[in-house]
Amino acid sequence: MLKYDSYDIVLQEIPDEVSLCLTITGCQLACEGCHSEHLWNPENGTELTHDIFRNLITKYKKTITCVLFMGGEWVDSELIALISMTKREKLKVGLYTGLNEKQMKRKHPILLENLDYLKTGKWIADLGGLNSISTNQVLKDLTTGRILNGYFLNNK
Structure with missing residues (x-):
């Protein structure tokens, strides 16, 4: 069962998109330093x-x-059903996961095929998020293959 903690309309998570952002519960990664342990x-x-x-x-x-x-990739069949509903409405779809792209390809290939955007990378506090040049996280436009991290850096 897929559960959500909250939702909001956000402008900064995906460049050039206005996103309905749903925070999914049940994350299995338990990253050290996570600000959302709940x-x-x-x-x-x-x-x-x-x-x-x-x-x-x-x-x-x-x-x-x-x-x-x-999140939500751990319940991929349910997430795919919601993605299908989204696509029928002609909306784009993004996923934030702590997995890397190789792990997504191996564990969730069908899910990956249905996304427009993918943010990968486990949270590592010392490396920072997308606004850090040293981050391990990557935000990718899967339709073009373009890495979007530059949008989050002050020097673009």
């Missing part, structure tokens, strides 16, 4: 049913251009 517990959150998801899409369809899932 997301590790799969019992936390509210079930993300098709009806709830459809209602969110309907409510924000005129505002958003993308749906961004912060």
Whole structure:
């Protein structure tokens, strides 16, 4: 079962997109220094049913251009169903995962094939996030192959 902790409309997570961002609970990576440890517990959150998801899409369809899932790959079959609903509405889809792209290709190839954007890389506090030149994290536009990290650096 896929559960979400919260959602919001965000402007900065995916460059040039207005995203409905859903924070999914049940993360299995347990990164050291994680600022959202409450997301590790799969019992936390509210079930993300098709009806709830459809209602969110309907409510924000005129505002958003993308749906961004912060996690959820561990329940890939349910996530794929939500991605299909999103694609039918002609919206783009992104996923933030702590896995790397090679792990995604090996563990979740069908999921990967249905995404427009993918942010990969386990949180490592010493390396920082996308706004750090030393980060291990990568935000990629899967439709073009372009790495989007530069959008997050002050010097672009």
